[in-house]
Amino acid sequence: MPNTGYNDTPYIPGSPYRVHDGDRPQPRIVTPGAPATGDQPGTPPSDAIVLFDGKNLDGWTKHDGEPAGWKLEDGCMEVAPRSGNIRTRREFGSCQLHLELSEPAEIIGESQGRGNSGIFLMTLYEIQVLDNYNNPTYADGTMGAIYGQCPPLVNACRKPGEWQMYDIIWEAPVFADEKLVTPAYVTVILNGILLHHRRELQGPTKHRETTCYTPHAAEAPLELQDHGDRVRFRNIWYRPLTGYDQV
Ligand code: MG
Helix, strand or coil, X not given: CCCCCECCCCEXXXXXXXXXXXXXXXXXXXXXXXXXXXXXXXXXXCCCEXXXXXXXXXXXXXXXXXXXXXXXXXXEEECCCCXXXXXXXXXXXXXXXXXXXXXXXXXXXXXXHCCCEEEEECCCEEEEECCCCCCCCCXXXXXXXXXXXXXXXXXXXXXXXXXXXXXXXXXXXXXXXXXXXXXCEEEEXXXXXXXXXXXXXXXXXXXXXXXXXXXXXXXXXXXXXXXXXXXXXXXEEEEECCCCCCC
């Protein structure tokens, strides 16, 4: 028999389990997906909720519920300029979110006018998507910025036309009795590089103004921005942040 734990060790402070407790529940098994390789998208882990798998846009709508007007091509969705933002039918709160994106290979525009899109968590909180490869703009509007609030730690952009990977840990704000109890926090990794480590948000994204929280539902759709540029997305999934207090 392998030694799978101890029953004579001290209890871990604040925990019902001993150090190396043999009776402590095993972690749930999740089978990892395949990583993205060049032009091949990655695949989701076994317990992910898939928001876009390259086959259709059935899970996405315009803000008024009409069908999403973006282009579906080669297993990707591409912004159809001026067709409007699109959002998931599914609503969710705190999560681990993954998505892959590619900026237009043909360089058009500058500053905020080049490869602009956005990942709007809960439709309100934007993680900026922008082609910042040799394209300066204001720091709190660069790729991976919490738009209008905080620049990323570094510029980790790949060249336009290359696929880039976002991994985001989103902690939704908590409201009670129409008051803020806990603000939102976000951790953002772009192309394997840390941009934000549990950064606190001041409120929903605004343009040219400061912000503060307004109470809203605990779950909301994920929204992607049409800023007029043909940004492409693929392999979008999330995993709810649950069970964190139960291990
Ligand atoms: Mg944007």
